[in-house]
Amino acid sequence: MKKQITIALAVSISAFSFAQKKELKEAEKAIKGNNYAEAKTALKQAESQLSEMDEKQKAQYYYLNAEALYANGAASMKDIDSALESLSKVQGDYVSESSDLKQSMVNGIIKKGNKFYEAKDFSTSSKYFEKAYRLSTKDTLFLYYAAATAVNVQEYDRALVLYEELKNLNYTGVEKQYFATNVSTGEEEILDKSTRELYVKAKSHTNPGERMTESKKPEIVKNIALIYISKGDDEKALKAIDEARAETPDDINLILSEANIYYKLGNTEKFKALLEKATQMEPNNPELQYNLGVISAESGHPEEATAYYKKAIELSPNYINAYINLAALILSKEESIIKEMNGLGSSKKDDLRYDELRGQRQDLYKQAVPYLTKALEIDDKNISAAKTLVNIYSILGEKAKHDELKVKVEALEAEAK
Known part of the structure; x- marks a missing residue:
């Protein structure tokens, strides 16, 4: 009697195992045929049997579930999040495949972000760039892109969070840049190193060189300051401007922004001192004279504004x-x-x-x-x-x-x- 029960139980377990393998196999086949709806149906059936699966089958289930949700790049942001959650549960087997899928997701998200950017949908583009960074935190460039595109559509609160994160990471964006002059156009072109060497060897390009790009840190701390200014948070704005000016002490626009804040605060003495500093630094800059005119006009100094505008015209008719x-x-x-x-x-x-x-x-x-x-x-x-x-x-x-x-x-x- 005991032997019969043991045999019956063994048959039952075998049947469960067979069903699980069948459904996972069906899901895998559907994914290969790009039939993600069918794959999701098969995986839904397999989900109820998760507790009966061994570790390898669980790993396969979570991996296939992520593939089905991602749908080769057609997924919504919500489905992408669900796919990532599923991948996080993969252990042992399918870890390598999961890593490849995650990288494929990063590449697809970046591609979508670029597509939205080209369509001038900066808000959506920004969110995709941020997602790419969250998936691959070594790629801090995409966190920078996320912040910059958020600013484009005046999503200042979100941009501020991203810029603050970049500042805390001490992100500079400095990288080595390779260039050469195109013989046919006479213009300098930025190229990757191997392509540049190939072009120079083919004599289509000359004057090869390399240089380090400028740091983006001054821009980051400057934008943090400007966002605080736009929010009317003068105290934080002044603190941020101090940091920004420490990075770029000769930035005329920062000096003007600081001057404008002091005017708002009623500190006309500091306001005038900063304006004088700006004009001393670049007395023959028509744009500076013009900007000083704008600030003077907005601050209720029409006579000074008139003088600055006329000076701008004198320098640039x-x-x-x-x-x-x-x-x-x-x-x-x-x-x-x-x-x-x-x-x-x-x-x-x-x-x-x-x-x-x-x-x-x-x-x-x-x-x-x-x-x-x-x-x-x-x-x-x-x-x-x-x-x-x-x-x-x-x-x-x-x-x-x-x-x-x-x-x-x-x-x-x-x-x-």
């Missing part, structure tokens, strides 16, 4: 934005005039004041016209400058100029469509 901003500064005075005009009564005194203010308003328009005209000469497709001029000519009663420019504006608007 075709600096179109300086002309436009000069016109904007002039026209910004219009608001207070209109406000007073609208508040006047109907007395004779008020009528006289109204006429006086109307004259002041027209004088502002006349002062702005040369700057807008010059901007339009530099860029004849600048619709913003053209529209403003059309409105000014209308108010000034210069019908011929208004009509001529209106035709141009309509043509530009039609072209934009």
Whole structure:
């Protein structure tokens, strides 16, 4: 009797083992045929028998389950996470296969990240680059890409976390770069070492060389500071700027950003000192003069802004934005005039004041016209400058100029469509 029970039990265990092998084999066959839905069905049936499987079968199950979930790169981010969880349970057998699959997943995720990047879907691209890094933490470059693409779509909170992680890892991104000059184009090209040597040997390239790339650490700490500025966290921003300036003490933009924070905090003395430092460092930099003009205008210093814009034009006569901003500064005075005009009564005194203010308003328009005209000469497709001029000519009663420019504006608007 005992012998019969033992035999029956042995037959039962054998039947379970046979069923498990059959379902795993079916899943494996379905995966090879790219039929992942069928593979998932077979694996679902095998899942209920996990407790009866030996270690090798369990390892095979978890490996095949990861393959089915990943679906050769067609998986969603959620399925990728599930596939990774399944791979983490593989022990003993299939460890080598799991390692290969994981690397294949990394490559596929990077490929998808690049695809989303090329489609300018920076948000999704960033998440794929981060996933690639989480899968292969030695590839810190992808953590950098994740942070940089997050900034592109102003996902500042997420970018900040990634940049802080890069900073804590002391990531620099410095690497050796190989280059040579293309004989047919005369342009320098960045190549991998073996390709460069092949091209030089074939005489299609000359002047081979190598150099170390610049560190990305200054950019990282700078972006951390700028994100804190955008969030209005002045205390952390100033601390981050101190770190950033320690990396790049001569970065004009950091000095300007710091100056702007001090202005917000009411520390005008520090604000002016930093502006003076910036101009001393690069007195002939038109972009710096322009940026100083922008900061001065935003900080409520129109006279200083005007001087900086004019200096930018002196250094670079075709600096179109300086002309436009000069016109904007002039026209910004219009608001207070209109406000007073609208508040006047109907007395004779008020009528006289109204006429006086109307004259002041027209004088502002006349002062702005040369700057807008010059901007339009530099860029004849600048619709913003053209529209403003059309409105000014209308108010000034210069019908011929208004009509001529209106035709141009309509043509530009039609072209934009």
